[in-house]
Amino acid sequence: MSRAESGAVGVYHRVVVYLLFAILLLPLLGTFIYSISSSWSATILPSGFSLKWYVQLWSDPRFLHAFGQSLLVCVGALILSVVLILPLLFVVHYHFPRLDALMNILILLPFAVPPVVSSVGLLQLYGSGPFAMVGTPWILIGCYFTVALPFMYRAITNNLQAINLRDLMDAAQLLGASTFQAAFLVVLPNLRKGLMVALLLSFSFLFGEFVFANILVGTRYETLQVYLNNMRNSSGHFTSALVISYFFFVLVLTWAANILNRDKSE
Amino acid sequence: MSYVSVQHLKKNYLGTTVFSDINCEIQKGEFVTLLGPSGCGKSTLLRCIAGLTAVDGGKILLDGVDIVPLSPQKRGIGMVFQSYALFPNMTVEQNVAFGLRMQKVNADDSKKRVGEVLRLVELQDFAARYPHQLSGGQCQRVALARSLVTRPRLLLLDEPLSALDARIRKHLREQIRQIQRELGLTTIFVTHDQEEALTMSDRIFLMNQGTIVQSGDAETLYTAPVDVFAAGFIGNYNLLDAQSASKLLQRPIEHRIAIRPEAIELSLNGELDAQVRSHSLLGNVIRYRIEARGVELVVDVLNRSAADLHPDGQRLALFIDPTALCKVA
Numbered sequence: 130m131s132r133a134e135s136g137a138v139g140v141y142h143r144v145v146v147y148l149l150f151a152i153l154l155l156p157l158l159g160t161f162i163y164s165i166s167s168s169w170s171a172t173i174l175p176s177g178f179s180l181k182w183y184v185q186l187w188s189d190p191r192f193l194h195a196f197g198q199s200l201l202v203c204v205g206a207l208i209l210s211v212v213l214i215l216p217l218l219f220v221v222h223y224h225f226p227r228l229d230a231l232m233n234i235l236i237l238l239p240f241a242v243p244p245v246v247s248s249v250g251l252l253q254l255y256g257s258g259p260f261a262m263v264g265t266p267w268i269l270i271g272c273y274f275t276v277a278l279p280f281m282y283r284a285i286t287n288n289l290q291a292i293n294l295r296d297l298m299d300a301a302q303l304l305g306a307s308t309f310q311a312a313f314l315v316v317l318p319n320l321r322k323g324l325m326v327a328l329l330l331s332f333s334f335l336f337g338e339f340v341f342a343n344i345l346v347g348t349r350y351e352t353l354q355v356y357l358n359n360m361r362n363s364s365g366h367f368t369s370a371l372v373i374s375y376f377f378f379v380l381v382l383t384w385a386a387n388i389l390n391r392d393k394s395e
Numbered sequence: 396m397s398y399v400s401v402q403h404l405k406k407n408y409l410g411t412t413v414f415s416d417i418n419c420e421i422q423k424g425e426f427v428t429l430l431g432p433s434g435c436g437k438s439t440l441l442r443c444i445a446g447l448t449a450v451d452g453g454k455i456l457l458d459g460v461d462i463v464p465l466s467p468q469k470r471g472i473g474m475v476f477q478s479y480a481l482f483p484n485m486t487v488e489q490n491v492a493f494g495l496r497m498q499k500v501n502a503d504d505s506k507k508r509v510g511e512v513l514r515l516v517e518l519q520d521f522a523a524r525y526p527h528q529l530s531g532g533q534c535q536r537v538a539l540a541r542s543l544v545t546r547p548r549l550l551l552l553d554e555p556l557s558a559l560d561a562r563i564r565k566h567l568r569e570q571i572r573q574i575q576r577e578l579g580l581t582t583i584f585v586t587h588d589q590e591e592a593l594t595m596s597d598r599i600f601l602m603n604q605g606t607i608v609q610s611g612d613a614e615t616l617y618t619a620p621v622d623v624f625a626a627g628f629i630g631n632y633n634l635l636d637a638q639s640a641s642k643l644l645q646r647p648i649e650h651r652i653a654i655r656p657e658a659i660e661l662s663l664n665g666e667l668d669a670q671v672r673s674h675s676l677l678g679n680v681i682r683y684r685i686e687a688r689g690v691e692l693v694v695d696v697l698n699r700s701a702a703d704l705h706p707d708g709q710r711l712a713l714f715i716d717p718t719a720l721c722k723v724a
Binding site: 292293296297299300301302303304305306307310314315318319321 | 445446447466467468470472473474476478480481482483484493494497498538541542545
């Protein structure tokens with residue numbers, strides 16, 4: 130390929146990338162400008178800029194409460210996922226590798242059933258009787274656990290396959306480590322990257338989840354997305370400030386996780 | 396009494412017999428090799444000795460004590476894996492010190508012993524590096540150091556050189572053998588590479604389909620294969636059935652014979668009843684494919700000079716040393 134051709138191809142590649150970024154960022158940019166404009170209705174450009182919507186949002190106790198509740202439910206579901214899925218993955222990959230095929234089918238189930246359909250089932254199952262949990266954060270934590278399962282399982286499985294679990298466990302045990310010591314000292318630290326990816330993916334997804342939250346708990350345990358839905362009739366500037374705040378929070382979280390996830394040796 | 400004694404060992408896997416009656420004796424300080432093709436059961440036997448795979452019957456005596464009921468942690472056995480199995484989250488020093496940490500050896504002793512063993516494998520300057528910052532050969536030396544630092548009663552090496560390139564492999568096998576001799580460590584080495592087995596071992600156990608088909612020192616295995624498999628696996632033997640052998644040697648032969656390619660001499664003097672079909676250069680050796688009296692043979696000749704090379708189609712005389720004829724089952 131000649132230099133001129135490679136230059137042309139290079140320009141084309143750059144244009145495609147910039148175009149993709151523009152398509153992804155344009156709505157966000159529009160929302161951001163809208164959130165910092167004091168009013169923007171009958172004019173091409175906003176009539177002025179102001180942070181009043183952010184001030185109003187972050188001083189609304191209902192918003193802070195919903196934000197906290199969303200955080201609590203997501204973190205709760207993720208803690209439950211880590212506590213249950215890590216040992217499960219270890220058992221599947223170390224002791225019963227043939228179960229991996231079955232697990233791969235099971236983890237697809239949360240995607241196979243649409244949220245509205247499974248919500249109706251959950252409402253019937255947990256609406257009354259000994260397991261009446263509808264309207265409480267517990268049902269949401271349980272439900273979010275199933276939603277997080279595929280992200281967690283796949284990301285950590287990829288990591289497990291990359292580290293050669295069996296040889297690491299065997300080597301550690303021959304050096305005198307118990308199964309627990311081998312898992313805790315040798316395997317777990319090497320799953321950090323996969324685990325962080327799984328947690329970030331799941332958190333971003335769950336923090337923005339609306340269908341389950343709205344149907345299963347609604348205003349009885351208002352989460353961020355339910356709050357956003359309930360505020361849809363208030364000012365568009367206000368809801369834009371909410372969306373940007375939400376986006377910024379996830380962005381900061383991802384950045385912080387990336388910093389923490391860096392290897393000491395890199 | 397043997398230091399390691401494997402008696403009537405059985406192992407089945409998913410309804411298939413991996414081996415049904417393995418017996419072998421290893422003396423203290425010996426370097427023995429389990430040699431065989433993939434799937435012959437050599438790695439499974441090694442894992443059974445290590446305690447990483449359960450056995451279905453038989454005994455493994457180490458220094459007179461049956462270790463079959465013991466967990467891998469309590470057998471006092473060190474092992475080096477083909478994949479190195481270094482802990483990626485730990486530095487070289489931490490990897491090597493791991494076994495001592497599990498034995499709760501105090502920090503000063505541990506540091507001293509780690510330093511000693513790293514010097515032994517010539518990696519004292521790499522203590523602070525992580526496994527991903529090392530080459531394959533260096534990784535395997537760290538794995539060796541890690542298994543030596545706990546002063547194991549028996550060292551197992553599971554194809555430790557297979558993933559390395561030829562030059563490093565050659566250097567490392569000399570280094571492993573030297574360290575083993577220095578420490579007088581009883582070692583079982585698993586490989587499918589006959590050259591590795593022949594150059595490193597005091598004794599070789601040749602395995603095929605879950606049985607030890609022949610054992611002995613390198614010289615015995617190379618010069619006196621007991622059956623067709625042994626002759627085919629060790630060296631590039633010419634295997635002739637009774638009929639072909641009778642034709643070639645022009646006398647009645649009633650059994651199969653094997654002839655080493657380097658035991659056949661080619662000459663331009665004498666009865667020229669052989670012809671060069673093709674030849675290939677293997678560095679210091681020229682390998683000829685010869686047809687003689689209707690029998691095709693492989694002949695290896697030392698590559699002394701270009702003038703000695705016999706071109707394809709050349710007619711030659713063939714001399715076979717009668718002592719080089721091996722009767723095989």
